[in-house]
Amino acid sequence: xxxxxxxxxxxxxxxxxxxxxxxxxxxxxxxxxxxxxxxxxxxxxxxxxxxxxxxxxxxxxxxxxxxxxxxxxxxxxxxxxxxxxxxxxxxxxxxxxxxxxxxxxxxxxxxxxxxxxxxxxxxxxxxxxxxxxxxxxxxxxxxxxxxxxxxxxxxxxxxxxxxxxxxxxxxxxxxxxxxxxxxxxxxxxxxxxxxxxxxxxxxxxxxxxxxxxxxxxxxxxxxxxxxxxxxxxxxxxxxxxxxxxxxxxxxxxxxxxxxxxxxxxxxxxxxxxxxxxxxxxxxxxxxxxxxxxxxxxxxxxxxxxxxxxxxxxxxxxxxxxxxxxxxxxxxxxxx
Numbered sequence: 001x002x003x004x005x006x007x008x009x010x011x012x013x014x015x016x017x018x019x020x021x022x023x024x025x026x027x028x029x030x031x032x033x034x035x036x037x038x039x040x041x042x043x044x045x046x047x048x049x050x051x052x053x054x055x056x057x058x059x060x061x062x063x064x065x066x067x068x069x070x071x072x073x074x075x076x077x078x079x080x081x082x083x084x085x086x087x088x089x090x091x092x093x094x095x096x097x098x099x100x101x102x103x104x105x106x107x108x109x110x111x112x113x114x115x116x117x118x119x120x121x122x123x124x125x126x127x128x129x130x131x132x133x134x135x136x137x138x139x140x141x142x143x144x145x146x147x148x149x150x151x152x153x154x155x156x157x158x159x160x161x162x163x164x165x166x167x168x169x170x171x172x173x174x175x176x177x178x179x180x181x182x183x184x185x186x187x188x189x190x191x192x193x194x195x196x197x198x199x200x201x202x203x204x205x206x207x208x209x210x211x212x213x214x215x216x217x218x219x220x221x222x223x224x225x226x227x228x229x230x231x232x233x234x235x236x237x238x239x240x241x242x243x244x245x246x247x248x249x250x251x252x253x254x255x256x257x258x259x260x261x262x263x264x265x266x267x268x269x270x271x272x273x274x275x276x277x278x279x280x281x282x283x284x285x286x287x288x289x290x291x292x293x294x295x296x297x298x299x300x301x302x303x304x305x306x307x308x309x310x311x312x313x314x315x316x317x318x319x320x321x322x323x324x325x326x327x328x329x330x331x332x333x334x335x
Contacts, residue, residue, distance in 0.1 A: 001013055002046070002050070002076065003032065003034055003076050003077060003078040004032060004034035004039075004043065004046060004076075004078065005034075007047075007305065008046075008047070008050040008054070009054065011053075011054055011057050011058055012050040012051075012053040012054040012057065012074055013053070013073060013074045013075075013076075014057075014073060015057060015071025015072060015073050017069070017071060022066075022067070022068040022069065023068055023069045023070075023071055024064055024068050024069070024070055024071065024333060025071045025072070025073050026070065026071070026072050026073070026100045026101075026323075026324075026327065026333065027072075027073045027075055027098065027099040027100050028049070028053070028072055028073070028074055028075065028099060028100070028101055028102075028103060028320065028323065029074075029075040029076075029077075029093045029098050029099035029101075029102050029103070030049065030074070030075075030076055030077075030102065030103035030104070030105065031076070031077050031078070031079035031085075031086055031089045031090065031105045031110075031114070032045065032046045032076050032077075032078060032079065032105065032106070033078070033079055033080065033081040033105065033106060033110075034078040034080070035078070035080050035081065036080050036081025036082065037081050037228060037230060037231075038081040038105075038106050038107050038110065038228065039081060040229050040230065040256075040258055041106050041107075041129075041228070041229055041253070041256070041310075041312055042081075042105065042106035042107075044106075044310045044312035044313045044316070045105075045106045045128060045129055045312050045313065045315075045316040046076065046316070047301065047305055047313050047316075048128075048301070048309075048312065048313030048314060048315065048316030048317040049074065049076075049103060049316040049317065049319070049320060050074065051297070051300060051301055051304065051313070051317060052290060052316070052317040052320035052321065053072045053073075053074050053320065055290050055291065055300065056070070056071065056072050056290060056320070056324065057071050057072060062289060062290075062324065062328070064328075064331075064333075065331045070324065070327070070328075072320070072324075075098060075099060077089050079105055079110065081107075081110070083109060083110055083112075083113040084113075086105055086110045086113040086114050086117070087113050087114075087116065087117040088117075089117075090102065090113075090114045090117035090118050090125075091117040091118075093118070093123070094117070094118050094121035094122075094123060099123060099335075100123075100323075100327075100333065100335050101123060101124050101126065101323045101335065102114070102118060102123050102124065102125045102126070103125075103126050103127075103128065103316070103319050103320070104125055104126065104127040104128065104129065104130060104143075105129070106129040106312065107129060107130075107176070107178060107228070108129075108130050108131055108132035108134070108135065108150070108176065108177040108178040108181070109132075109176050109177050109178070111127045111129060111130035111135055112130070112132075112134065112135045112177065114127075115127070115130075115135055115138070115140055115142075115143050118142060119140055119142065121142065122335055123142070123335050124142060124143075124144065124323075124335065125142055125143045125144070126143075126144050126146065126319040126322065126323060127143055127144065127145045127146065127147070127319075128146045128147060128312070128315035128316045128318065128319045129147055129312060129315065129316075130143075130145050130147055131147045131148065131149060131150035131153070131178055131181065131182075132150050132177035132178050132180070132181040133149050133150070133151060133181060134177055134181070135177075144322075146315050146318050146319055146322070147276060147315055148276050149181070149185075150178055150181035150182045150185060151181050151182070151184065151185030151188070152185055153182045153185060153186070153226075153252065153274045154182060154185060154186035154189060154224055154226075154250055154274065155185065155186075155189045156274075157224075157248075157250040157272065157274065158186065158189045158190055158193060158195070158222070158224075158250075159189070159193065161221065161222050161247075161248050161250075162193045162195060165221075166195065166221035166222050166247060166248065167195055167196060167221055168195060168196040168197075168198050168218075168220045168221045168222070169186070169190050169195050169196070169197055169198065169220055169221065169222040169223070169224060170197070170198050170199045170200075170201065170215055170218075170220040170222070170223045170224070170246075171183045171186060171187060171197065171199070171200045171201065171224050171225075171226070172200075172201040172202070172203050172223065172224065172225040172226070172227075172235060172239075173200065173201065173202060173203060173225075173226050173227065174202075174203040174204060174225075174226060174227020174228060174231045174232065174235075175203075175204055175227070175231070176227075176228070178226075178227075178228070178252075179203075179226040179227040179228070179252075180226075182224075182226035182252055183200070183224065183226040186224045186226065186250075187200070195222075198215065198218050198220050199211070199215050199218070199220075201215070203225065203227050203231050203232065203235045204231060208235070208238070209238070209242070212238070212239055212242045212244055213242060215244070216242060216243060216244055219246070220246050221246060221247045221248070222246055222247065222248050222249070222250065223239070223244065223246045223248075223249045223250075224249075224250045224251070225239075225249070225250075225251045225252065226252055227252060228252075228253070229253040229256055229258060229259060232251050232252055232253055232254075232259070233253070233258065233259045233262045233263070234262075236249070236251060236259075236263060236271075237262060237263060240263075240267055246270075247270065248270050248271075248272070249270060249271045249272075250272055250273060250274075251271060251272075251273045252273055252274070253273060254271055254272055254273025255273050255275050255310075256310060257307060257308065257310075275311050276311040276315065277294070277311035277314045277315065278294070278311075279293075279294035279295045279297065279298040279309070280294065280295070281294060282294035282314075283295050289321075289324070289325070289328075290317075290320075290321050290324070291317070291321075294314070297309065297314060297317060301313060
């Protein structure tokens with residue numbers, strides 16, 4: 001069952017088998033963050049994975065090579081946004097052979113912990129939320145990422161800003177691999193464009209107020225904030241309260257409903273953020289077995305959760321879709 005809330009029905013966690021036509025239940029195991037700093041975005045991952053499982057079990061009609069119905073069973077455990085808990089959970093998944101495939105947790109840091117815990121095992125680990133490149137530099141062959149590299153998150157934004165006359169940038173960095181990768185990529189892109197980096201702040205630094213006060217007078221053209229949802233949201237509200245008024249602000253998670261609600265629409269002028277997916281980008285889909293296209297997924301998500309689907313949800317669903325596609329093409333259930 002869902003360890004975080006009852007919003008996902010039992011059909012997402014139990015294969016619906018019939019003695020008449022036979023059934024093969026494939027177990028997909030993952031950890032999710034029901035609490036802690038990653039809880040809000042991890043919910044998107046959990047919802048996307050759950051919506052995929054629900055569609056497979058109730059509407060897809062997928063069949064194996066011998067005509068048996070393919071069903072999936074989600075096995076989710078709460079990692080509390082803690083790397084040590086992630087290591088314990090995924091080591092347990094591996095040692096007890098609880099699943100046919102593993103899906104990684106939300107965040108680059110927790111995904112790295114899951115990859116370390118499953119190294120040397122027989123199960124594939126699909127990573128829908130590992131944007132930092134560090135995890136893919138370890139030489140592991142059991143992992144597969146579905147997220148674009150965090151190093152490139154701000155490149156297009158800076159190129160567009162530069163083309164419109166922006167020549168200076170301030171970076172504000174949160175904690176962890178993801179934030180570091182985004183800001184490092186932004187700094188490299190700024191250097192390539194000969195833009196002046198006027199400061200590199202720490203979002204969580206206790207002297208952030210003093211830093212913002214000083215930088216307010218330097219009037220940078222662009223401010224970039226790299227971090228997770230809660231820290232970027234709070235820092236942005238604080239920066240605007242300090243009258244930080246650049247020509248543009250590029251922020252991770254700026255498109256998330258919680259960020260928009262906290263900031264208020266009237267304060268959102270010239271603020272934008274990168275997204276890795278939009279429904280219309282995947283509306284041309286030939287032979288799609290689970291969702292007809294991106295809009296079909298987005299409509300199903302909004303119908304069930306009364307919210308707009310985020311790219312983290314789509315990436316989680318894509319992990320499930322990729323797994324079943326591999327099973328069907330291989331004609332085997334062997335992990």
